[in-house]
Amino acid sequence: MYSNKESVNILTALLAAHGVRRAVVCPGSRNSAIVHNLNECPAISCYPVTDERSAAFYALGMCQAANEPVVVCVTSGTALLNVLPAVAEACYQHQPLVVVSADRPGQWIDQLDGQTLPQPDALGRFVRKAVSLPEPHDDEERWYCNRLVNEALLACRQNGGGPVHINVPLTEPLFDYCVEKLPEERLISLYTPKAALIDGAIIREFENAERPMIIVGQMKENPSLAIDLERLDGAGYVVLQEPLGSKGPTARYLEEAVALVENDDRYLPDCIFYVGDALVSKRARKFLRRARHAHCWEANPEGVPHDVLMNLTGIIQARPEEVLLQFCERRSHAFRNLWAAARMKVREHQEHFEPPYSQLLAVKWLEETTARDDLSSAIHYANSTAVRLGNLYSWHHIHCNRGVNGIEGSLSTAAGYSLVSDERVYCVIGDLSFFYDQNALWNRNLRGNLRILLLNNGGGGLFYQLDGLSASRACDDLVAGRHQTTAEGICRENNVAYYSADNAAVLENRLGVLTSEHSERPIVLEVFTSAEQDAALYRKYYELLKGKI
Known part of the structure; x- marks a missing residue:
């Protein structure tokens, strides 16, 4: 019979699935559920060593002899710190030492409770990967626990091998052994x-x-x-x-x-x-x-x-x-x-959908104009609404800071790109992103190949597309950042050509300027629209599409 701790059972099943055959185990109550499972698992042989520092070196020696991962299992507190000398040695020898530490629940760390210290990163740079497992309560947390164990056990073998740390917080009671068999866990292979x-x-x-x-x-x-x-x-x-x-x-x-x-x-x-x-x-x-x-x-x-x-x-x-x-x-x-x-239904829908004056129309017309007249250009999109509109109409590769999806730096990134490129560089950007990154224009090296389409609907337009948020009284001023700011003064201060549009006829004319007029300095076209109307039109685009099923 195995422990009733689900994280421990997931860990045990995956250790066996990844081919771990040996575990050096140290005494302790907090890690007893893990030790119990390792002993119950027929695929794993346990070797008891009382001193944690010595135990970790025992496991290192087994790694060297067997050329495969070996577990050293310790209880919470300073027991973990005692394995560090062996972990450091395993790091420089590229040995797949797997440190498994039991831990107190996070809420009791630094609260004067017994045998507690911050354990998740205790082994620092000497491990290839350090994970701390959740105690699962639903399917997503079970998936997360499975993923973390897989990641750690993959990391110990990659690129020549190295030590990893799997931290296992456990709540009391600890000593219930009522599970008949280990779960069948998903194995991620390398x-x-x-x-x-x-x-x-x-x-x-x-x-x-x-x-x-x-x-x-x-x-x-x-x-x-x-x-x-x-x-x-x-x-x-x-x-x-x-x-x-x-x-x-x-x-x-x-x-x-x-x-x-x-x-x-x-x-x-x-x-x-x-x-x-x-x-x-x-x-x-x-x-x-x-x-x-x-x-x-x-x-x-x-x-x-x-x-x-x-x-x-x-x-x-x-x-x-x-x-x-x-x-x-x-x-x-x-x-x-x-x-x-x-896809053909979508294409037909898009070809027949004629948006009224809006951010959607501005992006559509920019993409059509550059596809016709400026094929060598590079087009950057800022995050949030801008890149989603770009994905609807783009004919080209989109440059966008999607690594962490932040609104900061999109204009600066496009500006930096323009300093190296001899072609036109467009940046399609929303108002909050633009004003957040306005210092990108405070640069004397900028040239006329940088063209900026600024979509200004007086706030974070994406927030108006989120179901339910509009019911909050905090939505407009505190979440969406409603404002009445324009870019005209910013452009004047930085010697940037400025144009604006507030209807379709003016937009069409000014897009011609943005995409074809010669300039020694950057050009900004600020397009003023309504956030509510933009959000409603974006929803309508998809509602009409779904009606074609």
């Missing part, structure tokens, strides 16, 4: 190709799946990748991406296509290949998380797992292009054609 060719079994699994899908998150601009993704689309694979991934036919209509099919399980994949970083579309992430039983492989050069869809099967430590090149023509294009039909 595959590191020894040569350019990827294991044929992984390739065949994807090629032979009924509903394979390639997801492309944000990536650096890469023309060869765009060509290969277009090839794979033609070969019968569903390729879902946004313009932040690459440009081309498959980089359009992701958000709208998912909105069209999100309640139909026929569109869920059974096998996913994920490359790149984040997707902007929250709707797409939520939809793909429903494919809980799909096999999901991610490829990145670092071999770092990102379980954004909550179904990661394994990581291929390789450049995405190296893997994508090995996918061949599929026998059946049925799943790809199903998605293609949804």
